Amino acid sequence: MPLINMPEFSGTLLDEFAARGTARIDTPVIQPAAPFLDMAGEDLRRRIFLTESETGESLCLRPEFTIPVCLRHIENATGTPRRYCYLGEVFRQRREGDNEFYQAGIEDLGETATAHADARAVNDAMQILHNLIPGRRLNVTLGDQAVFEAVVRALGLPGGWQKRLIQSFGNNAHLRHLLMTLASPQAETGLSPELAALLSQDEAALIAHIDRTMEETGYSTNASRSPREIAARLKEKQSLAETRLDGSALLLLSEFLSLEMPLSEAPAALAGFADAAGLAMGAALVTFEARAEALADLGVDLSKVTYRAAFGRPLDYYTGLVFEVSRDNAVLAGGGRFDRLMTLLGANEDIPAVGFSLWLDRIEQARAR
Amino acid sequence: MSTITIALPSKGRMKEDASAIFERAGLPIVAVGNERSYRGKIDGHDDIEIAFLSASEIAREIGAGTVDFGVTGEDLIREGLADADRKVEIAARLGFGHADVVVAVPEIWLDVDTMADLGDVAADFRSRHGRRLQIATKYWRLTQQHFSGSHGIQLYRIVESLGATEGAPAAGQADIIVDITSTGSTLKANHLKILSDGVILKSQACLVRARNAEHEGDARIAAIVEAVRKAV
Numbered sequence: 001m002p003l004i005n006m007p008e009f010s011g012t013l014l015d016e017f018a019a020r021g022t023a024r025i026d027t028p029v030i031q032p033a034a035p036f037l038d039m040a041g042e043d044l045r046r047r048i049f050l051t052e053s054e055t056g057e058s059l060c061l062r063p064e065f066t067i068p069v070c071l072r073h074i075e076n077a078t079g080t081p082r083r084y085c086y087l088g089e090v091f092r093q094r095r096e097g098d099n100e101f102y103q104a105g106i107e108d109l110g111e112t113a114t115a116h117a118d119a120r121a122v123n124d125a126m127q128i129l130h131n132l133i134p135g136r137r138l139n140v141t142l143g144d145q146a147v148f149e150a151v152v153r154a155l156g157l158p159g160g161w162q163k164r165l166i167q168s169f170g171n172n173a174h175l176r177h178l179l180m181t182l183a184s185p186q187a188e189t190g191l192s193p194e195l196a197a198l199l200s201q202d203e204a205a206l207i208a209h210i211d212r213t214m215e216e217t218g219y220s221t222n223a224s225r226s227p228r229e230i231a232a233r234l235k236e237k238q239s240l241a242e243t244r245l246d247g248s249a250l251l252l253l254s255e256f257l258s259l260e261m262p263l264s265e266a267p268a269a270l271a272g273f274a275d276a277a278g279l280a281m282g283a284a285l286v287t288f289e290a291r292a293e294a295l296a297d298l299g300v301d302l303s304k305v306t307y308r309a310a311f312g313r314p315l316d317y318y319t320g321l322v323f324e325v326s327r328d329n330a331v332l333a334g335g336g337r338f339d340r341l342m343t344l345l346g347a348n349e350d351i352p353a354v355g356f357s358l359w360l361d362r363i364e365q366a367r368a369r
Numbered sequence: 370m371s372t373i374t375i376a377l378p379s380k381g382r383m384k385e386d387a388s389a390i391f392e393r394a395g396l397p398i399v400a401v402g403n404e405r406s407y408r409g410k411i412d413g414h415d416d417i418e419i420a421f422l423s424a425s426e427i428a429r430e431i432g433a434g435t436v437d438f439g440v441t442g443e444d445l446i447r448e449g450l451a452d453a454d455r456k457v458e459i460a461a462r463l464g465f466g467h468a469d470v471v472v473a474v475p476e477i478w479l480d481v482d483t484m485a486d487l488g489d490v491a492a493d494f495r496s497r498h499g500r501r502l503q504i505a506t507k508y509w510r511l512t513q514q515h516f517s518g519s520h521g522i523q524l525y526r527i528v529e530s531l532g533a534t535e536g537a538p539a540a541g542q543a544d545i546i547v548d549i550t551s552t553g554s555t556l557k558a559n560h561l562k563i564l565s566d567g568v569i570l571k572s573q574a575c576l577v578r579a580r581n582a583e584h585e586g587d588a589r590i591a592a593i594v595e596a597v598r599k600a601v
Contacts, residue, residue: 038501041523042513046451160489167492174521195479213477217560222541224498225478225490233490234480316492316524344495 006102007360009132009367010087013104016128017085022106025084027068029091033060035067035345040315047093061091066338066355067345069107074347080110087360097361105335105357109342115287117354118321118337119294125325125333125356126300133327133366140304142263142323143311145169145337147270150284151256154274155249160240165253170312170322175257183250199238206231252277259309264302267292291321317341321354330362372418373589376430376439379407379421383574386465387440394600396593416589425449427577432456434579438593444470444549444572448508458578460594464601466574468551470511472567475538475545476560484520484566487545491524494544505530505543508569512547515569535559 007013017024033050049061062068065086073082087104106124111117122142129138152165161182168174198206210227261269267289274281296302313322313336322336335356342351377391377398378384388398391411398419401408409419420436427439428449434456440463447453474481481487487502494502502525506512509527516522528543535555537543547569550556556563576597584590 037526041517042525042527043517043523045509045527046513163492164485164489167488168521171521177521198479210477210479217477217539219475219477219539219560222539223475223477224541224544229497230478230480237480237486237489314521314523 006087007364009363010102010104010360012132013128013358013360014085014087016131017087017104017106020083020085020106020124022083022085025069025072025086026088027062027065027072027086029062029089030059031062031068033058035071036060036063039067039317039341039344049091049093049099062088063092064090065103065105065357066107066341070109070342070345070347070353073107073109074342074345080351081108081112082110083108102360103357104360105333105355107353107355109353110351111354112352114320114337114352114354115290115294117352118291119298119300121335121354121356122295122305122321122323123298123300125323125335125358128358129325129332129363132363133332136327136366138332139306139326140323141306141308141311141326142321143308144284144288144320145312145318145322146284146320147281147288148256148309148312150281151253151279154277154279154281155253157249158236158239160236167316168314170314170318172310174314175310179250179253183247199234203231203235206234252279257310259307261307262303263292263295263305263307266307287320317344323356327366330366331359332362332366333358371583372416373438373593374418374420374436375593376420376422376427376436376441377409378424378427378440383424383440383466384421386463386574390440390463390597390600394593394596396596417593431577431579434581437579437581437584437590439577439579440574441577442466442468442572443575444468444508444511444570446575446577447570448510451510456580458580459575460578461576461598461601463574463576463597466572468549468572469568470508470547470549470570470572471556471563472515472569473535473546473548473550473556473561473563476562478562482565484516484522484564487564488520488522491522494524501526502545503528503543504545504547505534505537506547507531507534508547508549511569515547535561 033048036044036048048063051059053059069084069086084107085105088102089100090103091100093099106121108117108121126138126140148169149166152162164178168178198209207227210230214223214227256273259269270285270288274285292302311322317338317340318336319339320337324331325333333356337354339350339352342353377387391398396414397412398409399412400406401410407421409421411417411419422430424441425445427441428445430436431439432450443459446457450456474487481490491502504512504525505528507530512527516525530537534546534548536559537546538561539559546561553563578594
């Protein structure tokens with residue numbers, strides 16, 4: 001039986017949000033579908049409820065709150081920093097669980113003291129859950145996209161490979177596949193003699209050739225990728241194909257991805273890892289440590305928080321912190337930092353953003369037990 | 370004893386080829402009423418009914434279990450039905466209607482030969498062009514399975530295309546396509562090339578059985594499958 005009514009602890013939850021100085025924001029249930037598909041990818045399509053307006057616009061039932069809240073913020077142009085809270089129904093086709101359920105959460109937009117804002121988001125989620133489900137042990141797991149990116153950059157791989165690895169962070173099966181590809185020499189990608197001859201020329205001649213071919217085939221008027229872009233990537237690809245990750249670098253990357261420890265030990269362990277590996281990870285480690293300190297300042301026991309190096313989300317707008325609070329394998333809260341999202345959604349300036357959402361149906365079940 | 374319904378394509382080569390197979394299988398199809406009728410039966414088998422439907426309706430009806438058998442392309446089965454293997458069984462591949470569902474990109478994308486190349490291009494696309502990579506196709510499900518499931522590529526948008534899909538890249542409606550091709554000549558004429566690992570499905574016409582519980586132990590069902598298999 002789907003949850004039709006607001007969960008009975010909704011009032012308590014809204015009080016928690018108000019006590020934290022957040023402003024409640026409402027968004028329409030029916031949303032344009034394009035921003036969700038653009039941000040999360042086409043895979044989302046079969047998990048949302050899509051429909052079409054009479055005029056052909058693609059619409060969906062709100063599958064989550066972060067994007068609508070961010071869009072509302074941009075539309076209202078109220079300036080930053082702003083902390084919003086929301087509570088409402090979301091709609092998703094799930095294999096397990098109902099297709100409509102309630103979510104609530106906080107989005108913290110424009111706070112430039114990012115370590116503090118990160119820590120506050122994690123702490124808020126933990127405290128609220130602690131108050132809603134008193135006396136139960138909660139598991140908190142934390143990861144950091146920026147630390148992984150720093151490791152990849154420090155390994156000195158060509159740009160194309162760095163991009164591939166960073167893109168797949170959080171998708172462990174795909175990441176393992178990439179690492180295997182990097183480790184094993186591939187069969188030559190078999191450049192045709194014609195293409196090899198083209199590549200041996202200078203770039204200008206290559207671009208001219210591509211341009212000419214586009215003209216001749218009537219493709220140029222609507223071409224999305226320009227001759228210059230194709231030529232540049234062809235050169236990049238040549239260097240990619242010749243890259244092998246040497247054994248020790250591969251080992252380092254695997255070693256990093258297997259790191260899992262209490263957050264209290266993580267800053268020292270990461271610094272030790274960087275030293276031993278001879279990797280310059282600079283700013284990412286500073287941010288990581290500052291966040292951990294800010295969490296400790298808020299009274300969080302860092303020995304009860306798990307840092308897992310491979311924990312991430314394979315969406316390109318996540319930039320740093322990701323975290324999850326769970327109990328008995330059910331994720332009750334998930335959040336993270338998404339500094340890239342606001343500009344992707346059309347904000348004119350960079351707006352740092354961090355937030356989390358609470359799965360109210362699972363919280364209700366956890367309370368009932 | 371209940372009637373067994375077999376759905377066959379209602380027109381064209383598929384109809385002729387399917388009828389020929391049934392003929393060879395000793396199950397000759399005769400139209401009920403006039404030649405253009407959409408109902409038929411099998412000579413000498415009063416308990417078998419033929420429904421002539423469009424190929425994509427056959428996929429839908431067989432998925433819903435409203436017909437017992439159908440002859441249609443595997444592409445339409447896999448595209449049209451979620452969890453196809455749970456709902457239907459491909460009882461026989463019939464050796465005609467061969468066509469591949471493929472990922473094709475503009476020939477002039479000299480740097481793109483594989484799905485991994487395409488993944489790289491897709492990852493950068495938005496920052497370079499202000500939008501995601503667009504794929505024109507009528508095969509939403511197969512595209513998602515291939516891109517997201519098999520190759521970890523998430524960042525693209527599907528643009529629905531119900532016809533003349535090969536023209537979409539040159540017309541600027543999309544960057545690349547996922548479409549069905551039998552000889553590749555239309556792709557070539559439109560200056561598109563198939564990626565080396567871009568064959569999503571090698572499709573052909575199939576005899577497909579709905580996994581209906583009442584088929585269990587029905588000797589007639591097994592006999593039809595057996596006869597058609599021998600005729601291929």
